[in-house]
Amino acid sequence: MESSLKNPVIDFYNEDKATEDQGVTPWTLSVASGYNLLRDPYHNKGLAFTEKERDAHYLRGLLPPTVISQDLQVKKLLNNLRQYQVSLQKYMAMMDLQESNENLFYKLLIEHVEELLPVVYTPTVGEACQKYGSIFRRPQGLYISLKEKGKILEVLQNWPETSIQVIVVTDGERILGLGDLGCQGMGIPVGKLSLYSALGGVRPSACLPVTIDAGTNNEKLLNDEFYIGLRQKRVTGQEYTELVHEFMTAVKRNYGEKILIQFEDFANHNAFDLLEKYSKTHLVFNDDIQGTASVVLAGLVAALKLVGGTLADHKFLFLGAGEAGTGIAELIALEISKKTNTALEDARKKIWLVDSKGLVVSSRKESLQHFKQPWAHEHEPIKDLVSAVKDINPTVLIGTSGVGRTFTKEVVEAMAAINEKPIILALSNPTSQSECTAEEAYTWTEGRAIFASGSPFEPVEYKGNVFVPGQANNAYIFPGFGLGLIMSGTIRVRDDMLLAASEALAAQVTQENFDKGLIYPPFINIRNISANIAAKVAAKAYELGLATRLPQPKDLVKHAESCMYSPSYRSYR
Numbered sequence: 423m424e425s426s427l428k429n430p431v432i433d434f435y436n437e438d439k440a441t442e443d444q445g446v447t448p449w450t451l452s453v454a455s456g457y458n459l460l461r462d463p464y465h466n467k468g469l470a471f472t473e474k475e476r477d478a479h480y481l482r483g484l485l486p487p488t489v490i491s492q493d494l495q496v497k498k499l500l501n502n503l504r505q506y507q508v509s510l511q512k513y514m515a516m517m518d519l520q521e522s523n524e525n526l527f528y529k530l531l532i533e534h535v536e537e538l539l540p541v542v543y544t545p546t547v548g549e550a551c552q553k554y555g556s557i558f559r560r561p562q563g564l565y566i567s568l569k570e571k572g573k574i575l576e577v578l579q580n581w582p583e584t585s586i587q588v589i590v591v592t593d594g595e596r597i598l599g600l601g602d603l604g605c606q607g608m609g610i611p612v613g614k615l616s617l618y619s620a621l622g623g624v625r626p627s628a629c630l631p632v633t634i635d636a637g638t639n640n641e642k643l644l645n646d647e648f649y650i651g652l653r654q655k656r657v658t659g660q661e662y663t664e665l666v667h668e669f670m671t672a673v674k675r676n677y678g679e680k681i682l683i684q685f686e687d688f689a690n691h692n693a694f695d696l697l698e699k700y701s702k703t704h705l706v707f708n709d710d711i712q713g714t715a716s717v718v719l720a721g722l723v724a725a726l727k728l729v730g731g732t733l734a735d736h737k738f739l740f741l742g743a744g745e746a747g748t749g750i751a752e753l754i755a756l757e758i759s760k761k762t763n764t765a766l767e768d769a770r771k772k773i774w775l776v777d778s779k780g781l782v783v784s785s786r787k788e789s790l791q792h793f794k795q796p797w798a799h800e801h802e803p804i805k806d807l808v809s810a811v812k813d814i815n816p817t818v819l820i821g822t823s824g825v826g827r828t829f830t831k832e833v834v835e836a837m838a839a840i841n842e843k844p845i846i847l848a849l850s851n852p853t854s855q856s857e858c859t860a861e862e863a864y865t866w867t868e869g870r871a872i873f874a875s876g877s878p879f880e881p882v883e884y885k886g887n888v889f890v891p892g893q894a895n896n897a898y899i900f901p902g903f904g905l906g907l908i909m910s911g912t913i914r915v916r917d918d919m920l921l922a923a924s925e926a927l928a929a930q931v932t933q934e935n936f937d938k939g940l941i942y943p944p945f946i947n948i949r950n951i952s953a954n955i956a957a958k959v960a961a962k963a964y965e966l967g968l969a970t971r972l973p974q975p976k977d978l979v980k981h982a983e984s985c986m987y988s989p990s991y992r993s994y995r
């Protein structure tokens with residue numbers, strides 16, 4: 423990748439802002455041209471180069487004579503993608519496009535987000551990570567392994583872009599509900615950052631995917647000849663801590679105080695501690711703990727319109743007491759506590775969690791990990807979920823176990839027996855790990871469930887009615903949340919910002935959505951939704967005195983929209 427990357431010759435995205443915010447030179451005389459221009463994914467337009475551009479940039483003869491519009495390119499690519507029967511082939515075609523013509527990739531993704539989200543994100547990204555070694559073509563992010571220990575700052579400087587605003591980092595130990603995929607977890611930061619740009623409008627060149635390779639305990643990968651990571655067991659303790667700390671320190675040193683770092687798909691034995699440790703010194707958030715919490719709270723608040731009552735009137739039961747489960751539980755409790763002016767401990771009493779050993783109860787407290795302890799209420803032990811449902815009588819059942827088909831017919835029927843409109847959220851990803859399918863949820867509740875899942879399901883026909891399941895995925899939150907932090911120059915994340923994001927998302931659910939039983943707005947409006955989320959998050963940051971970009975813009979929604987990356991081609995002078 424040559425210098426043209428850093429010195430675009432185009433009417434650069436939001437030039438004035440880019441200059442002011444990131445110190446980028448907006449105009450430069452260094453011109454990528456000819457063959458190199460066609461090989462430069464950031465400036466390539468393929469057949470859309472105009473006659474004048476072909477003359478000016480030495481492209482004559484390098485392209486066939488026809489000139490087509492970007493819209494026609496999108497149409498052609500969509501037609502081509504639809505020919506593939508296998509999702510992974512679609513994924514690879516999308517990755518090839520991203521690596522050959524970035525603007526076209528984003529235009530296609532933005533304009534057909536509902537069709538293509540399952541391709542670049544869950545569920546297909548899960549399979550892509552499992553097979554990442556076999557399908558690996560070109561690096562899409564930075565690999566920081568134990569081999570780089572002691573020189574991580576230099577490694578960061580190898581990345582061709584300098585004005586990075588957001589990093590998504592994983593160590594690959596808990597990739598979706600697929601377990602430890604080691605270095606091949608890279609598909610997740612790459613996918614998440616594609617959504618930062620497509621859904622949240624963060625400039626693609628400001629995004630950096632990172633995978634920390636501290637080894638893997640996945641024997642299958644260790645024995646796989648195509649595995650791309652270190653062939654050793656994971657390091658733990660001091661060695662792991664030092665590696666991550668060196669990375670965190672180098673990132674701040676290289677990119678400054680306002681660089682946003684999103685932790686993604688770390689195992690829970692590291693995730694909570696890293697969040698706690700670095701939230702004091704860095705702009706960090708954990709998507710699985712906090713982003714998920716914000717999206718689920720939004721869905722539940724919206725669902726109140728369908729089921730009635732306040733959040734405090736409901737009772738919540740989780741299958742899975744890890745990052746997602748306890749993260750969501752805590753934000754629900756916080757919201758209830760704030761809204762009803764009650765103590766957090768009392769609000770927590772409305773929430774129950776089941777882990778692999780059964781209901782989390784006080785008699786287990788000594789042996790529980792610290793993040794489960796606030797949920798260890800007084801109750802006799804219960805081993806299985808059906809008994810827990812029958813005993814606790816929840817109005818809301820949330821799956822965050824990472825284990826598929828754990829909401830059995832008996833469990834769902836028990837929910838339906840207790841509730842007129844049971845709220846059932848099967849959040850585990852990818853589709854194979856979903857606690858139940860949409861069809862099961864609607865059939866077993868005779869069409870009464872309010873259902874959403876982490877990975878998408880098709881609409882279901884049941885007794886002549888069509889039920890449209892929602893997608894409860896943190897993808898609704900993190901792109902807009904990140905945009906809000908970046909555009910306001912915020913330096914720390916606070917729970918109140920997550921609540922603000924949640925409120926903004928819930929407010930985007932329309933009567934038309936409710937009439938279809940939906941508790942989330944469709945993804946088709948996501949850029950508008952993200953602008954609203956960004957505005958609320960930024961407003962909260964200004965209110966808390968954590969935003970550094972002053973003065974505060976008067977209309978934050980308009981400001982968010984004006985900051986958003988557009989994938990339309992610019993004309994090359």
Ligand SMILES: NC(=O)C1=CN([C@@H]2O[C@H](COP(=O)(O)OP(=O)(O)OC[C@H]3O[C@@H](n4cnc5c(N)ncnc54)[C@H](OP(=O)(O)O)[C@@H]3O)[C@@H](O)[C@H]2O)C=CC1
Nearest residue numbers: 598599742743744745746777778823824850851876895896
């Ligand atoms: N929809 C969305 O936006 C998101 C979805 N997720 C999904 O949520 C799932 C869990 O992620 P995360 O919370 O980070 O994972 P964790 O590993 O932190 O937590 C998993 C929890 O599930 C429990 N568990 C595992 N197996 C069973 C079982 N058979 N019965 C009951 N409980 C069980 C574990 O129990 P124990 O503690 O005893 O081991 C643990 O408490 C993943 O599939 C992930 O893809 C995550 C983030 C966002």
Ligand SMILES: CC(=O)C(=O)O
Nearest residue numbers: 598687710851895896
């Ligand atoms: C969606 C997501 O972040 C997860 O499943 O881990």
Ligand SMILES: [Mg+2]
Nearest residue numbers: 686687709710
């Ligand atoms: Mg995740």
